[in-house]
Amino acid sequence: MKLLNAITLSLAALFTASLSVAAIAMQNNDVSQVKLPSMKPGQYDHQAPTLADIENDSELHPELKKVVLKGRDLFMNTQQLRGKYVFNDMNCKSCHMGEGRMAWSGPVWPAATTLPDFRGKNGHVNSLEERIAGCFSFSMNGTAPEYGSDTMLALAAYHQYMAKGAKVYDRNIGGRGFSSLGKDIPKDVSFGQGAAVYANNCAVCHGPNGEGKKVDGEVVFPPLWGDGSYNWGAGMTRIFTAASFIQNNMPLGQPGRLSDKEAWDVAYFINAQERPQDPRYTGDAKETRQKYLNFHKATLYGTEVNGKVLGQHDNTGEKPFLKPEVLKPRTFSDK
Numbered sequence: 001m002k003l004l005n006a007i008t009l010s011l012a013a014l015f016t017a018s019l020s021v022a023a024i025a026m027q028n029n030d031v032s033q034v035k036l037p038s039m040k041p042g043q044y045d046h047q048a049p050t051l052a053d054i055e056n057d058s059e060l061h062p063e064l065k066k067v068v069l070k071g072r073d074l075f076m077n078t079q080q081l082r083g084k085y086v087f088n089d090m091n092c093k094s095c096h097m098g099e100g101r102m103a104w105s106g107p108v109w110p111a112a113t114t115l116p117d118f119r120g121k122n123g124h125v126n127s128l129e130e131r132i133a134g135c136f137s138f139s140m141n142g143t144a145p146e147y148g149s150d151t152m153l154a155l156a157a158y159h160q161y162m163a164k165g166a167k168v169y170d171r172n173i174g175g176r177g178f179s180s181l182g183k184d185i186p187k188d189v190s191f192g193q194g195a196a197v198y199a200n201n202c203a204v205c206h207g208p209n210g211e212g213k214k215v216d217g218e219v220v221f222p223p224l225w226g227d228g229s230y231n232w233g234a235g236m237t238r239i240f241t242a243a244s245f246i247q248n249n250m251p252l253g254q255p256g257r258l259s260d261k262e263a264w265d266v267a268y269f270i271n272a273q274e275r276p277q278d279p280r281y282t283g284d285a286k287e288t289r290q291k292y293l294n295f296h297k298a299t300l301y302g303t304e305v306n307g308k309v310l311g312q313h314d315n316t317g318e319k320p321f322l323k324p325e326v327l328k329p330r331t332f333s334d335k
């Protein structure tokens with residue numbers, strides 16, 4: 001809980017100029033009412049190291065420490081790669097909150113302990129670099145730094161260090177990913193009620209049109225839809241992923257405040273809005289949906305909402321291309 005307070009406080013510090021928003025973030029600093037999901041019996045948990053742990057680790061070679069700290073810096077402020085690898089307003093930490101350390105907010109250390117592994121999304125065995133590349137291609141609406149480059153090395157080293165002391169290839173991990181609410185989208189999920197939840201709880205930070213907020217060119221509140229947001233291939237477009245992320249992490253500083261129903265409704269509402277094209281686009285959204293139905297059955301992409309087929313456009317946002325290199329299919333050859 002200390003971590004949450006720290007996030008809320010540092011956020012408030014950003015807002016000397018915008019007191020009303022700071023007040024909202026502060027007013028619910030009482031986290032005693034927060035009800036995060038608990039780990040199931042037998043599930044493995046791991047406390048990832050903090051920034052102080054990295055800095056004070058005397059066993060870490062100074063050169064490696066430099067690389068790990070650079071990786072952390074890239075994770076927290078990924079906007080420094082804007083225009084080269086990142087073409088929206090996201091930072092890695094926008095979704096992997098608490099420096100990628102927090103349970104129920106996609107902690108990143110499990111990737112380092114369970115990869116290489118087979119991944120259903122692309123149908124082959126992925127390395128840690130390739131997993132990171134996935135979030136660049138979809139969540140950041142961009143393209144990945146070259147494998148083996150300084151940038152990729154630094155990011156991978158940060159992930160690996162977050163796993164320091166954790167059990168390797170134990171897959172029964174508590175708090176991994178986001179899907180604590182389960183994967184069954186309720187039948188009575190409502191766009192209209194989602195819009196109301198959004199207006200009452202989210203618009204103050206994320207903007208009336210989901211456009212987020214920048215102060216002096218810096219992203220303070222990331223967009224939830226539109227060109228600055230994650231694209232149609234991102235994990236967050238899956239209603240169950242967004243619902244769980246929101247339930248456990250939003251509104252900022254007040255995790256667990258929304259009821260499950262409110263989280264489902266607002267996740268549906270957000271993901272019924274337009275965003276940059278899925279880089280796997282075939283030229284037809286319905287066809288792309290069918291081709292990747294295993295993923296898209298949990299999204300609204302290629303379906304008709306309020307009289308329009310979502311994703312039927314060639315807008316790639318700020319990104320000047322559709323398909324990043326790393327999305328090319330690959331199979332392992334043991335020859």
Ligand code: HEC
Pocket residue numbers: 075078090091092093094095096106107108110111112131132135136139140155159176177178179230234235236241
């Ligand atoms: C828009 C939200 C979003 C952003 C921004 C984002 N990610 Fe992710 N990330 C996700 C989602 C969703 C998943 C899949 C979790 C799941 O399976 O439910 C994920 C999964 C991961 C995983 C695998 C975690 C595991 O449990 O194996 C890693 C590693 C990762 N992301 C790294 C990054 C990095 C590095 C960046 C920045 C370059 C980034 N992500 C940016 C949403 C995001």
Ligand code: HEC
Pocket residue numbers: 021024025091093094095097098197198201202203204205206220221222223224229230236242245246250251252258266267
């Ligand atoms: C007090 C301001 C605030 C409020 C209110 C708030 N958020 Fe957020 N939200 C943030 C910040 C800041 C981040 C990024 C976290 C970070 O960078 O540490 C974020 C991240 C997100 C993300 C992942 C990143 C992205 O842009 O897609 C989603 C989804 C999200 N919020 C949804 C919501 C929803 C839904 C609500 C209302 C129930 C809400 N938020 C209320 C500040 C807020």
